[in-house]
Amino acid sequence: MSWVRLDDQFPDHPKVAGLSNDAFCLHVTSMCWTAKQQTDGKLPSRLLTRLAWRCQDPATAAAELEAAGVWDKTPDGWEIHDFLVYNPTKEQVEELAAKRSAAGTAGAMARWQTDSKPDGKSHGKEDGKHDGKIMPPSPSPSPSPVPTQTQSPPHVPTENEQLTPLADGEQAPTNGHSSGSVDISLFLSVIGFNEPEPFVKNVNETLLAKWAFYYQCLTPTERRAIKSWPALINDRVRNNKPPRFTGEQSARFYQAWGSA
Numbered sequence: 001m002s003w004v005r006l007d008d009q010f011p012d013h014p015k016v017a018g019l020s021n022d023a024f025c026l027h028v029t030s031m032c033w034t035a036k037q038q039t040d041g042k043l044p045s046r047l048l049t050r051l052a053w054r055c056q057d058p059a060t061a062a063a064e065l066e067a068a069g070v071w072d073k074t075p076d077g078w079e080i081h082d083f084l085v086y087n088p089t090k091e092q093v094e095e096l097a098a099k100r101s102a103a104g105t106a107g108a109m110a111r112w113q114t115d116s117k118p119d120g121k122s123h124g125k126e127d128g129k130h131d132g133k134i135m136p137p138s139p140s141p142s143p144s145p146v147p148t149q150t151q152s153p154p155h156v157p158t159e160n161e162q163l164t165p166l167a168d169g170e171q172a173p174t175n176g177h178s179s180g181s182v183d184i185s186l187f188l189s190v191i192g193f194n195e196p197e198p199f200v201k202n203v204n205e206t207l208l209a210k211w212a213f214y215y216q217c218l219t220p221t222e223r224r225a226i227k228s229w230p231a232l233i234n235d236r237v238r239n240n241k242p243p244r245f246t247g248e249q250s251a252r253f254y255q256a257w258g259s260a
Contacts, residue, residue, distance in 0.1 A: 002093065004035040005086045015068050015081075022055040023064040027071075029054070031080060038090040041083025044076055108183065112190050112216065187212035191229035203237045211236065214243035 006028075010016060016024065030051050034041050043051070052058030062078065065071040071078040088096075184205065188196035200208065211233055215223065226232055236243070 002035045002038065004031045006031075015070050019068060019070070020061070020064060022052070022057065022061040023068075023070075025054050026052045026058070026061045027065055027080075031083070034080065034083065035087060038093060040089055041080040041087070042074065042076070043071070043078045043080065045078070048077070105186075108186055109190060112186060184208055184212055187215060188233075191215070191233065193230045193233065199234070204240060207240060207242060208233075208237050211243050 011024075016027070019027065030043050033047075033051055034043060048058050048062055052061055055061045062071070066073055066078065070081055072081050184200060185196060188199070193199065215229070223229075235241075
């Protein structure tokens with residue numbers, strides 16, 4: 001959506017204050033049209049009737065604007081006087097839109113590549129809390145801590161390893177899904193997939209979305225264990241093979257999916 005700039009003194013400007021209702025209405029409508037079409041204030045004469053559809057006599061209203069110095073006559077119609085003094089040019093509008101788009105893409109990619117847990121929740125035991133319950137204070141003097149079994153590091157899957165599959169018929173959330181959203185194009189861009197658009201058009205998008213969500217739920221170490229994500233995705237999706245998880249990864253997947 002584009003905008004046209006009018007200050008609060010616009011109706012009282014000497015050139016505008018004396019305009020008839022038809023001329024004033026035509027002028028405001030034309031400013032909105034040129035901002036939307038990005039013509040830099042230029043108005044073609046062939047569109048006068050369309051722009052002046054609220055006016056009883058479009059030609060008279062245009063002549064009034066020209067006589068007041070609000071519009072300047074051109075070979076193809078008119079040009080709104082000093083329009084670019086108060087409004088950006090077409091090039092400036094496009095440049096700003098490109099910068100905003102690039103910033104949005106960069107922010108989205110940063111979120112995809114974050115090292116934080118997929119569900120965004122802390123799983124540690126902090127501030128005297130344990131599994132959502134407040135623990136009683138430790139007695140004084142504190143007893144010796146009970147030795148606990150050292151937790152083994154998470155298992156890292158390989159490309160050819162047979163892991164526990166997802167439940168049959170399970171659908172990964174896609175764009176607009178109530179359980180969360182997965183940006184397939186951004187996923188393919190993050191993993192460095194060449195020419196993603198032809199690939200997406202010729203494969204099962206639901207299955208591809210499931211792989212995107214699978215990638216999103218992995219830890220950085222687990223992601224790096226796959227030598228070539230583009231090759232893996234190309235092979236598995238084209239052959240209709242869903243992602244497979246270890247027990248720990250499966251729990252992480254469903255926890256993230258359910259809280260999304």
